[in-house]
Amino acid sequence: MKRASWGILALLVGAAALVLPALADGGPHGNFTATTDACAGCHRPHQARAANLLTVSGSSRDLCLSCHGSAGLGADTNVEDGVFMERDGITESPAQGRLNAPLRGGGFVNALMDTDFNGTLESQPVTSTHTIDSSPGIAWGGGSEGFGTPVTLECTNCHDPHGNGTFRMLRPIPLESDQEAGVTLADEDPKVYTIAQDQYWNEFYRSGLELSRWCATCHDRYFGSSRRNPQPDQHYMYIHTTNNTFVNCLSCHVAHGTSARMTTDQTQFSASVPWPDGSTTPNGDARSSLLRLDNRGVCQQCHFGNRTSGAR
Numbered sequence: 001m002k003r004a005s006w007g008i009l010a011l012l013v014g015a016a017a018l019v020l021p022a023l024a025d026g027g028p029h030g031n032f033t034a035t036t037d038a039c040a041g042c043h044r045p046h047q048a049r050a051a052n053l054l055t056v057s058g059s060s061r062d063l064c065l066s067c068h069g070s071a072g073l074g075a076d077t078n079v080e081d082g083v084f085m086e087r088d089g090i091t092e093s094p095a096q097g098r099l100n101a102p103l104r105g106g107g108f109v110n111a112l113m114d115t116d117f118n119g120t121l122e123s124q125p126v127t128s129t130h131t132i133d134s135s136p137g138i139a140w141g142g143g144s145e146g147f148g149t150p151v152t153l154e155c156t157n158c159h160d161p162h163g164n165g166t167f168r169m170l171r172p173i174p175l176e177s178d179q180e181a182g183v184t185l186a187d188e189d190p191k192v193y194t195i196a197q198d199q200y201w202n203e204f205y206r207s208g209l210e211l212s213r214w215c216a217t218c219h220d221r222y223f224g225s226s227r228r229n230p231q232p233d234q235h236y237m238y239i240h241t242t243n244n245t246f247v248n249c250l251s252c253h254v255a256h257g258t259s260a261r262m263t264t265d266q267t268q269f270s271a272s273v274p275w276p277d278g279s280t281t282p283n284g285d286a287r288s289s290l291l292r293l294d295n296r297g298v299c300q301q302c303h304f305g306n307r308t309s310g311a312r
């Protein structure tokens, strides 16, 4: 019964989205008119099921997944399986996404990726994700010293459900980030949610430098140039350059989750590198750290691979 009403809602919401200007945030998010219908998609004044008067019980993530999940009907971007689907019955402009093509962020449960770079996309269970189940984690590199700061993540730490006109409604200052100056990412026009080339390499937000700066609102100490002075304490003493349009966080990582494997190489180095605090679990495939390719395939792409790039 709930599902059916979401379906109807999705149609209304989708129809409304079509008449919005090109740079509007997608779906029911933002650009509210004086007599908007959008609030009802997520809030009920008297019959709410969760705090903040939300319509779906559980955490705000459950609300997001009621539209953006595998079983959701209200959005084309299925972030659980990491694919773009046409579920609201409305054909979007081709720029919005290729049907059944992989989403740029990977996925939270499964991801459709080509992590062994053999030219074939495969849907596989994810091996690592940003944890969105409200279990606490360490934002590695958070703060100005030490190995990181504790943060409990949900979708809304990063995204503003009310829309804000930025790229993917990313909050300039993510919730629980310790930063005071935010990073505002200009939206892209047209919006493209999917990867165009199946190999899942080298496609990300056009200003990689700004995007890296944004990731570093939580992971402060990962941002910088390899030429920066060595850090005084043992954590992050030397780093690979990450503050460059071509070499940024999303050159090597996806934002949501990856299906990359870390145990396909006989040496298994990458399956067992210690975490910044010295701990050794999780390991194995779970040490895939949101990487775009198996093992250290990402290094190979720029340095000794068959692609031309500035690096050697």
Ligand code: HEC
Residues within 6 Å of the ligand: 009, 010, 013, 014, 024, 025, 026, 027, 028, 029, 041, 042, 060, 061, 063, 064, 065, 066, 067, 068, 074, 075, 076, 077, 078, 155, 156, 159, 160, 161, 167, 168, 169, 191
């Ligand atoms: C009522 C259904 C619905 C709910 C609930 C919902 N969304 Fe959406 N969202 C959409 C639709 C529709 C779009 C347009 C793109 C698409 O079809 O997937 C969208 C787009 C987005 C985008 C891309 C925006 C852009 O401008 O590029 C993000 C990010 C997003 N949603 C995050 C969230 C988060 C986080 C939540 C939970 C707080 C959430 N959504 C809840 C329907 C919904």
Ligand code: HEC
Residues within 6 Å of the ligand: 028, 029, 030, 032, 036, 038, 039, 040, 041, 042, 043, 052, 054, 060, 063, 156, 161, 162
């Ligand atoms: C896509 C789902 C979605 C839509 C549409 C939406 N909200 Fe929200 N709203 C949320 C979520 C989730 C929260 C919880 C706060 C958080 O996690 O950031 C929230 C929180 C709020 C709050 C508490 C203060 C705050 O900002 O945190 C108010 C007030 C509010 N919403 C009003 C509205 C109104 C009015 C509308 C329609 C114009 C609306 N919302 C549309 C999801 C939505």
Ligand code: HEC
Residues within 6 Å of the ligand: 061, 064, 065, 068, 077, 079, 103, 104, 105, 106, 108, 130, 132, 153, 154, 155, 156, 157, 158, 159, 168, 170, 193, 204, 205, 250, 254, 255, 256
């Ligand atoms: C740690 C921050 C973070 C969290 C947590 C997060 N997202 Fe995202 N999300 C991003 C970033 C960054 C992008 C842009 C990725 C890109 O373009 O490569 C994105 C992209 C998206 C998109 C566009 C499709 C895509 O894959 O690029 C949607 C829809 C979305 N997020 C919804 C959600 C929902 C729903 C949740 C919770 C289930 C969530 N996000 C949790 C950071 C986050």
Ligand code: HEC
Residues within 6 Å of the ligand: 128, 129, 130, 131, 132, 136, 137, 138, 139, 140, 150, 151, 152, 153, 157, 158, 174, 175, 176, 177, 214, 215, 216, 217, 218, 219, 249, 250, 253, 254, 255, 286, 287, 288, 289, 290
């Ligand atoms: C709101 C704060 C926040 C933002 C913004 C954020 N992260 Fe994280 N990140 C965390 C937290 C907390 C963890 C540890 C818990 C977990 O794995 O989710 C984490 C973990 C990670 C991990 C390790 C995943 C694993 O396997 O445990 C990687 C890699 C990562 N983040 C990359 C990124 C990148 C790339 C971006 C920008 C697209 C980003 N983060 C933005 C908070 C954040």
Ligand code: HEC
Residues within 6 Å of the ligand: 140, 212, 213, 215, 216, 219, 222, 223, 224, 240, 241, 242, 247, 248, 249, 250, 251, 252, 253, 273, 274, 275, 276, 289, 291, 298
């Ligand atoms: C040149 C590729 C590359 C770039 C660029 C990159 N990373 Fe990583 N990242 C990795 C690899 C490889 C790992 C796996 C751990 C290892 O080998 O030390 C990793 C691991 C992580 C982890 C897990 C904790 C750890 O250190 O093991 C976090 C968090 C992280 N990266 C965040 C970021 C953020 C934030 C940025 C941008 C500021 C970024 N990374 C840029 C390659 C990269």
Ligand code: HEC
Residues within 6 Å of the ligand: 225, 226, 227, 239, 240, 241, 246, 247, 248, 251, 252, 296, 298, 299, 300, 301, 302, 303, 309, 310, 311, 312
């Ligand atoms: C997106 C392209 C790209 C990827 C992916 C990449 N690199 Fe690099 N790498 C570069 C560039 C460009 C430089 C030169 C940057 C500079 O001097 O600031 C560089 C520099 C280096 C250096 C010299 C650093 C120094 O301090 O002088 C090493 C070592 C290195 N990379 C190793 C790696 C490893 C290991 C990986 C995989 C984890 C990797 N690179 C992935 C582009 C890349």
